[in-house]
Amino acid sequence: MHLVTGGAGFIGSHLVDALVSRGINVRVFDNFSSGREEFLSHHQGTGNVEVVRGDLLNIDEVQSAMSGIEMVHHLAANPDIRLGTEVTDTDLRQGTLATYNVLESMRKVGVNKISFSSSSAIYGEAEEMPTPETYGPVMPISLYGASKLGSEALITAWAGTFGANAWIHRFANIVGPRGTHGVIFDFIHKLKRDPSRLEVLGNGMQEKSYMSAEDCVRAMVHLVDFCVDNVSLYNLGTGDTCSVRRIAEIVVEESGLEGVSIEYTGGDRGWAGDVPKTSLEVGRLLSTGFKPDMASEDAIRHTARALITEIGL
Numbered sequence: 141m142h143l144v145t146g147g148a149g150f151i152g153s154h155l156v157d158a159l160v161s162r163g164i165n166v167r168v169f170d171n172f173s174s175g176r177e178e179f180l181s182h183h184q185g186t187g188n189v190e191v192v193r194g195d196l197l198n199i200d201e202v203q204s205a206m207s208g209i210e211m212v213h214h215l216a217a218n219p220d221i222r223l224g225t226e227v228t229d230t231d232l233r234q235g236t237l238a239t240y241n242v243l244e245s246m247r248k249v250g251v252n253k254i255s256f257s258s259s260s261a262i263y264g265e266a267e268e269m270p271t272p273e274t275y276g277p278v279m280p281i282s283l284y285g286a287s288k289l290g291s292e293a294l295i296t297a298w299a300g301t302f303g304a305n306a307w308i309h310r311f312a313n314i315v316g317p318r319g320t321h322g323v324i325f326d327f328i329h330k331l332k333r334d335p336s337r338l339e340v341l342g343n344g345m346q347e348k349s350y351m352s353a354e355d356c357v358r359a360m361v362h363l364v365d366f367c368v369d370n371v372s373l374y375n376l377g378t379g380d381t382c383s384v385r386r387i388a389e390i391v392v393e394e395s396g397l398e399g400v401s402i403e404y405t406g407g408d409r410g411w412a413g414d415v416p417k418t419s420l421e422v423g424r425l426l427s428t429g430f431k432p433d434m435a436s437e438d439a440i441r442h443t444a445r446a447l448i449t450e451i452g453l
Contacts, residue, residue: 146216148175235287316353
């Protein structure tokens with residue numbers, strides 16, 4: 141049995157689907173702060189998925205959930221980067237401290253495999269584009285990015301000290317059905333409130349790598365199968381980028397609304413801690429034989445269609 145922390149969340153629930161499709165039984169550990177029961181409802185009654193409602197900050201609950209577990213997929217974290225600017229210990233607690241509790245519980249119970257969902261946010265405003273896994277020094281500019289980098293360091297230290305095996309996945313911006321936050325989600329809700337105009341934070345020139353959730357979890361599972369190193373570190377993305385301006389155009393196109401005025405607030409970033417441009421070098425991922433099904437724009441359009449249906453625009 142595998143344990144998925146944050147398994148009722150956006151990416152976590154897609155990973156649960158991928159694991160179950162491979163015949164793996166899954167225990168989900170989630171506090172449902174952003175996860176939703178309906179994301180797992182199609183597994184109800186199958187006997188393939190067990191759901192444990194718990195808090196990663198309660199180490200006793202985490203340790204109890206480790207019983208009978210062969211491998212941990214640690215995805216639970218604060219999903220909203222902007223929240224860290226308002227409640228500044230959010231990412232420290234829900235990210236780094238939660239990761240410590242997962243690792244310590246694994247050590248005590250004897251689980252020695254962890255797959256960790258990190259982020260391109262750890263690179264900060266990288267001077268090398270596309271940014272490879274070997275880029276450094278890495279200097280995140282968001283508290284979210286700092287938390288992910290701290291968690292990576294804890295995981296590699298556990299691997300070096302206690303002999304754990306780790307897979308660290310540095311995500312591009314992951315988008316897809318069941319999304320609960322992010323630029324596409326925000327745009328659709330703004331259009332639902334006012335179908336005549338769409339406000340875009342910044343100048344719209346922000347440009348980032350995007351990857352579909354389906355491709356993301358497929359890559360995660362592929363790398364666990366492919367890599368046998370003590371610590372395996374990979375960027376997960378599609379090798380291309382898309383601008384916020386283009387995302388706004390795609391969402392408006394998919395909405396079917398006419399005469400929408402797209403208005404920009406100005407400035408080179410949407411909020412404090414936002415990185416205006418990210419582009420991930422994914423040659424290492426592609427060299428393993430993995431190939432994404434969707435490029436950035438395709439993933440964005442696929443997501444816009446799905447969320448417009450889910451949200452009800």
